Amino acid sequence: MKHIRNFCIIAHIDHGKSTLADRLLDYTGSVTEREKQDQLLDNMDLERERGITIKSHAIQMEYIYNGEQYTLNLIDTPGHVDFSYEVSRSIAACEGALLIVDAAQSIQAQTISNLYLALENDLEIIPVLNKIDLPSANPEEVTDDIVDLLGCDPEEVIPASGKTGLGVDKILEAIIERVPPPKGNKEEPLQAMIFDSVYNPFRGVEVIFRVMNGEITKGQKIKFMATQKEYFADEIGTLKLTQVPKNTIKTGDVGYLISGIKEAREVKVGDTITDARTPTQNMIAGFENVKPMVFAGIYPVDTEDYEELRASMEKLQLNDASLVFTPESSAALGFGFRCGFLGMLHMEIIQERLEREFDMTVITTVPNVSYLAYTKKDPETAVIVNNPSDLPEPSKLDRVEEPYIKATIITKADYVGPVMSLCIEKRGQITNQTYLTTERVELNFDIPLAEIVFDFYDRLKTVSKGYASFDYSPIGMRVSKLVKVDILLNGQSVDALSALIHADNAYNIGKKMCEKLKELIPRQQFDIPIQAATGAKIISRETIKALRKDVTAKCYGGDISRKRKLLEKQKKGKKRMRQVGNVEIPQQAFMAVLKLND
Numbered sequence: 001m002k003h004i005r006n007f008c009i010i011a012h013i014d015h016g017k018s019t020l021a022d023r024l025l026d027y028t029g030s031v032t033e034r035e036k037q038d039q040l041l042d043n044m045d046l047e048r049e050r051g052i053t054i055k056s057h058a059i060q061m062e063y064i065y066n067g068e069q070y071t072l073n074l075i076d077t078p079g080h081v082d083f084s085y086e087v088s089r090s091i092a093a094c095e096g097a098l099l100i101v102d103a104a105q106s107i108q109a110q111t112i113s114n115l116y117l118a119l120e121n122d123l124e125i126i127p128v129l130n131k132i133d134l135p136s137a138n139p140e141e142v143t144d145d146i147v148d149l150l151g152c153d154p155e156e157v158i159p160a161s162g163k164t165g166l167g168v169d170k171i172l173e174a175i176i177e178r179v180p181p182p183k184g185n186k187e188e189p190l191q192a193m194i195f196d197s198v199y200n201p202f203r204g205v206e207v208i209f210r211v212m213n214g215e216i217t218k219g220q221k222i223k224f225m226a227t228q229k230e231y232f233a234d235e236i237g238t239l240k241l242t243q244v245p246k247n248t249i250k251t252g253d254v255g256y257l258i259s260g261i262k263e264a265r266e267v268k269v270g271d272t273i274t275d276a277r278t279p280t281q282n283m284i285a286g287f288e289n290v291k292p293m294v295f296a297g298i299y300p301v302d303t304e305d306y307e308e309l310r311a312s313m314e315k316l317q318l319n320d321a322s323l324v325f326t327p328e329s330s331a332a333l334g335f336g337f338r339c340g341f342l343g344m345l346h347m348e349i350i351q352e353r354l355e356r357e358f359d360m361t362v363i364t365t366v367p368n369v370s371y372l373a374y375t376k377k378d379p380e381t382a383v384i385v386n387n388p389s390d391l392p393e394p395s396k397l398d399r400v401e402e403p404y405i406k407a408t409i410i411t412k413a414d415y416v417g418p419v420m421s422l423c424i425e426k427r428g429q430i431t432n433q434t435y436l437t438t439e440r441v442e443l444n445f446d447i448p449l450a451e452i453v454f455d456f457y458d459r460l461k462t463v464s465k466g467y468a469s470f471d472y473s474p475i476g477m478r479v480s481k482l483v484k485v486d487i488l489l490n491g492q493s494v495d496a497l498s499a500l501i502h503a504d505n506a507y508n509i510g511k512k513m514c515e516k517l518k519e520l521i522p523r524q525q526f527d528i529p530i531q532a533a534t535g536a537k538i539i540s541r542e543t544i545k546a547l548r549k550d551v552t553a554k555c556y557g558g559d560i561s562r563k564r565k566l567l568e569k570q571k572k573g574k575k576r577m578r579q580v581g582n583v584e585i586p587q588q589a590f591m592a593v594l595k596l597n598d
């Protein structure tokens with residue numbers, strides 16, 4: 001155990017985490033030339049394209065220092081707020097963290113929020129000043145920022161470059177010297193924490209764990225404490241670039257486990273693995289069932305594809321336990337599913353995977369967060385509202401609660417005004433404002449999750465000209481005045497277009513919705529009135545004028561190739577249209593409420 005070091009890398013997005021991780025692997029000789037791909041740790045196609053480490057993995061390196069061999073387990077942490085629970089569990093599996101700060105960008109919101117997580121878990125922090133090769137680097141200033149943030153000595157900050165490899169040796173030295181070896185007792189019953197799982201269609205779910213106490217042996221009968229399920233440890237081993245099977249994984253070490261688990265749902269990140277016969281009495285603290293944060297309806301474009309969509313979603317769920325769905329039906333869209341996602345990025349990923357892996361074209365409805373409603377009849381029992389149509393009638397409603405988050409924003413002093421206005425427009429309450437330097441300010445807000453999951457980040461980028469970084473964490477439910485805004489097309493209410501909106505904004509948003517839908521819904525042979533309503537009250541109205549005859553006439557005569565192009569364009573456009581009553585609605589219209597400020 002004395003020769004094991006478990007560490008993770010925490011950084012703001014794009015500060016060079018993956019590049020530096022690759023360098024560490026290189027330097028310790030953990031990778032052969034052949035195995036070198038440009039971003040070793042990001043091996044899912046989608047991840048690579050987006051440049052975001054979606055799933056955390058672990059990798060083991062061997063390093064000889066002062067004549068002694070050390071095992072270094074690098075535990076990768078996902079870089080997006082949607083996956084913050086996984087980050088917290090990965091951090092809990094370590095004793096130390098490299099805190100990487102870009103020498104040109106300095107400290108950003110994610111640097112701070114990840115740092116807090118690491119400090120809560122008592123990790124030893126090794127500050128790394130990265131990208132010092134950049135001409136725009138500001139090493140002295142940024143070192144001062146780091147010293148201020150951590151209260152450390154300037155000498156503790158390691159200057160480095162993932163690009164040139166400078167400083168990598170110093171980083172490895174610091175990991176061995178400064179990060180404490182794992183504690184734990186090998187005589188105690190097995191107690192290991194699951195911090196990740198990977199789905200393999202041939203071998204079943206691969207569980208990634210860190211042994212806290214005791215040890216795990218191949219063939220041992222084990223139990224997962226949260227799910228109460230028992231398995232045999234068919235194969236265990238350590239994670240190098242490939243899996244290396246072993247007979248035991250000892251106290252303090254990190255490994256993988258394969259035991260024929262077919263569904264990702266059976267493996268819960270944060271759960272404790274123990275021995276089935278002599279179980280530990282203590283589950284590792286911090287286990288939580290991950291809860292979806294954002295809900296949306298997913299419907300097949302073609303109603304006949306419903307069963308196929310169900311089969312595809314079930315397959316997706318096998319390898320993505322955080323995706324949840326229940327059947328629902330909509331008067332406008334027919335049969336589909338109400339799906340729960342960890343966040344907007346997760347939702348986009350699922351939609352994209354449905355298209356790529358299953359060739360399903362789907363209509364997604366306006367996403368919403370999960371509310372709690374209490375009725376006058378039973379004001380103690382919460383009704384979970386994941387769909388606007390689940391909201392009880394206003395006359396029966398006692399109160400509604402919505403999820404709030406604590407937001408951390410770091411920006412330049414020049415943009416404090418616009419950033420504050422944006423937060424206030426989004427119903428945020430400022431709780432703190434700290435000048436990190438004379439130039440840079442940290443702002444804290446309590447703000448409803450519903451206001452930030454959609455377009456907040458884009459708006460923030462615009463008002464700060466890109467000089468703002470942002471991160472958040474949930475802080476619970478608060479009472480809120482919410483109303484359901486319905487949209488009527490041709491006098492008919494289209495349930496899939498309804499949205500839950502704060503009462504003070506209902507009129508404004510209803511009006512903008514009508515205007516946006518007028519832009520998005522193609523003109524047809526007849527006038528289409530668009531109305532927004534709360535309850536029986538119409539709050540806004542627009543009309544899509546009927547097509548004039550001579551517009552269609554354009555399709556006749558003239559150049560044949562042009563006509564074909566036009567037809568093709570129409571066909572493509574059709575792909576994501578839904579006929580509701582006698583009105584054709586394109587996919588964008590179902591998302592209109594998200595694009596009101598475009």
Ligand SMILES: Nc1nc2c(ncn2[C@@H]2O[C@H](COP(=O)(O)OP(=O)(O)OP(=O)(O)O)[C@@H](O)[C@H]2O)c(=O)[nH]1
Nearest residue numbers: 013014015016017018019051052079131161162163
């Ligand atoms: N000049 C210079 N560029 C670097 C250095 N390290 C990383 N980069 C570049 O910075 C960008 C981001 O690097 P990544 O390693 O992907 O950053 P990351 O923090 O892993 O990003 P996420 O995984 O998306 O959070 C890439 O374009 C890298 O080529 C460095 O030391 N010097």
